[in-house]
Amino acid sequence: MRTTEEITAVARAAVQAAVWAPSVHNTQPWSFVVEGEEIALRADSDRKLRIGDPSGREMLVSCGAALMNVRLASRTLGREARVRVLPDPDRPALLATVRLGEPVEADEHTRLLYDQIERRRTHRAGFTDVPVPEPLVEELVHQAKAENARLTPIRSEPAVLVLAALTEAAQEVQSQDRVFTLEVVRWAQPPGSTRAEGVPAGGYPREPRRTRPHFPQRDYAHGHQWGGDADQFAAASTGLVAVLTTPGDSREDWIAAGQALQRLLLHACAHGVRAAFHTQALEASHLREFLRQELLSGEYPQMIMRLGFTLDEGESVRRPVADVLEERRTT
Known part of the structure; x- marks a missing residue:
């Protein structure tokens, strides 16, 4: 009872x-x-x-x-x-x-x-050179499918280059927008902050190495010498690039994408794999539509991510x- x-x-x-x-x-x-x-x-x-x-x-x-x-x-x-x-x-x-x-x-x-x-922790830098095992990739695809979403590993090198270039272009444009930058800075924590929200200063590396191709992260430090000194000086692999999509783009689809995302992230975490997220290009409607039409067979991109192995645990x-x-x- x-x-x-x-x-x-x-x-x-x-x-x-x-x-x-x-x-x-x-x-x-x-x-x-x-x-x-x-x-x-x-x-x-x-x-x-x-x-x-x-x-x-x-x-x-x-x-x-x-x-x-x-x-x-x-x-x-x-x-x-x-x-x-x-x-x-x-x-x-x-x-x-x-x-x-x-x-x-x-x-x-x-x-x-x-x-x-x-x-589970969000990663904000490069990965080690250890590849994500193919059977695990297939399992992550299955986890997303169970929640009515699709995880597409990007196998084509030209397609990865396109995603990296669009991410870098969007990041550069956003960084020149003062109002956009102030909104990001609102959610950045300085060292020693006791706030229980936003991105802590130890949640990203102070001087991350560029991956090849390069997928930039947000500039949470905004010119300050913030960030951690974990293993990122030695980790510069892009990892496995993947895109999470849904067949529609309604509010219900967005909620389904979130459930699929968390399900596959937890499954990945159980096998030692972490994810870095890149939403810059998805925040520009024309870039998001370009990706939908040219790379994703008409499905709507909800998250661009990189998956891989890292030595640090990260902060949150x-x-x-x-x-x-x-x-x-x-x-």
Whole structure:
């Protein structure tokens, strides 16, 4: 028999897992309401990038990743997760509801993914020369497919060069835009910061080596000598370049992309593989459309990433659950 205390404990643990999801610039653009057996996931529009992400696409991809964590935690802790995505058209900020259902025994793979939630880190530099094994690449493709998205490893060298060039061009244009730059800097932490959001100074290398071809990262330091001194002086491999796409480009597709992204990232983490994200070209509508038509068979790109092995663990911070969770009593 389910008790109120048991359900509340599972719901809180699910939200605790959710806050560890990746998000653009670690903005953590979500909030949760727990009422009875239901967890509501809401977008926090105050954390949306109004210059870099005016449509809210990246915000919803981020929230989709958090939804995947809720699903994994609920099932691992013994409750089926019954999900409704965009359940109320009159409440656009309500992205999903998760009702904790009947007792269930989590399978081994679900437990494996759940165990990676707090271990996964975003990478922001080059990788070692160790290639990602082909069987693992096939498994990552399968993980994305399970969430109605497609992960396409980019095997063609010319296609990789195109992606790198577009990323570098978009980065250069964005860096010349003062308002765009200020928005990025808002989410950059100086050394010693105690903020539980944004990108910490130790979350990227102080002097990263250029990969070949070069995929630039955001300039979070913005002219300061911030950054860490991990193994990045020796790691300059581009790694495996891949693009996550969806057949459509609706809000529902964006949430699905986030769930697929987190699922494949956790599976990769379980095998020692980490990911670096590159959204610069996807934030320019004409470049994103060019990629869709010329490289991706008409599918909509939701994330450009590089996958590989690295020696450092990286840093990350998260807001406490109390900052994002509202608990309501049922009547």
